[in-house]
Amino acid sequence: DAMVIQNPRYQVTQFGKPVTxxxxxxxxxxVMYWYQQKSSQAPKLLFHxxxxxxxxxxxxxxxxxxxxxxxxxxxxxxxxxxxxxxxxYLCATSRDRVAGGTHTQYFGxxxxxxVL
Amino acid sequence: xxxxxxxxxxxxxxxxDSTNFTCxxxxxxxxxxxxxxxxxxxxxxxxxxxxxxxDEKKKGRISATLNTKEGYSYLYIKGSQPEDSATYLCAxxxxxxxxLIFGKGTKLSVKP
Numbered sequence: 001d002a003m004v005i006q007n008p009r010y011q012v013t014q015f016g017k018p019v020t021x022x023x024x025x026x027x028x029x030x031v032m033y034w035y036q037q038k039s040s041q042a043p044k045l046l047f048h049x050x051x052x053x054x055x056x057x058x059x060x061x062x063x064x065x066x067x068x069x070x071x072x073x074x075x076x077x078x079x080x081x082x083x084x085x086x087x088x089y090l091c092a093t094s095r096d097r098v099a100g101g102t103h104t105q106y107f108g109x110x111x112x113x114x115v116l
Numbered sequence: 117x118x119x120x121x122x123x124x125x126x127x128x129x130x131x132x133d134s135t136n137f138t139c140x141x142x143x144x145x146x147x148x149x150x151x152x153x154x155x156x157x158x159x160x161x162x163x164x165x166x167x168x169x170x171d172e173k174k175k176g177r178i179s180a181t182l183n184t185k186e187g188y189s190y191l192y193i194k195g196s197q198p199e200d201s202a203t204y205l206c207a208x209x210x211x212x213x214x215x216l217i218f219g220k221g222t223k224l225s226v227k228p
Contacts, residue, residue, distance in 0.1 A: 101147035101209025
């Protein structure tokens with residue numbers, strides 16, 4: 001029944017070692033989002049895909065990249081993780097882009113990234 | 117920079133207590149306000165999308181009200197149960213291209 005799946009749930013990586021987080025969806029939604037949430041902070045949008053169109057937030061570091069090879073899958077690549085990148089990473093989908101701000105987003109359970 | 121503020125940051129109540137918490141958002145150019153519930157080790161789950169001033173929505177023991185003119189929404193939980201323990205997030209579509217800006221959430225703990 002899971003609609004947005006994230007793997008792995010917990011990821012440990014070493015400082016500077018590239019890491020990839022994955023997200024898949026069974027909802028056939030057009031939009032997929034990646035959020036970063038650090039402890040006691042609000043989830044912060046890193047980027048989103050509208051179909052194949054990639055939209056980066058202005059303040060997302062270059063260290064973070066994303067790929068969406070097809071409708072169902074989206075990946076978050078962290079090229080050289082630093083200690084400050086330790087966080088919960090949430091993937092979400094919505095049927096369409098926020099037209100009037102009313103489209104519900106459907107979230108995965110997140111991947112908690114630890115950087116040693 | 118648009119901000120969404122939630123208070124209190126955390127709340128501890130006894131089973132059976134009713135409780136409420138607040139989300140404040142920019143009152144100009146209002147489109148919608150979202151409430152999500154995020155239980156530990158689970159996915160954030162949508163509770164409500166609110167669009168009209170004075171709107172009140174209800175889901176079981178949880179209800180929410182909206183005041184777009186003054187820029188706040190209240191979430192109420194009547195007769196809290198341990199299974200209500202979660203972080204409650206609100207979000208406002210004030211980001212680039214109307215993307216959601218989230219508050220930090222209110223973490224609710226309900227003791228049996």
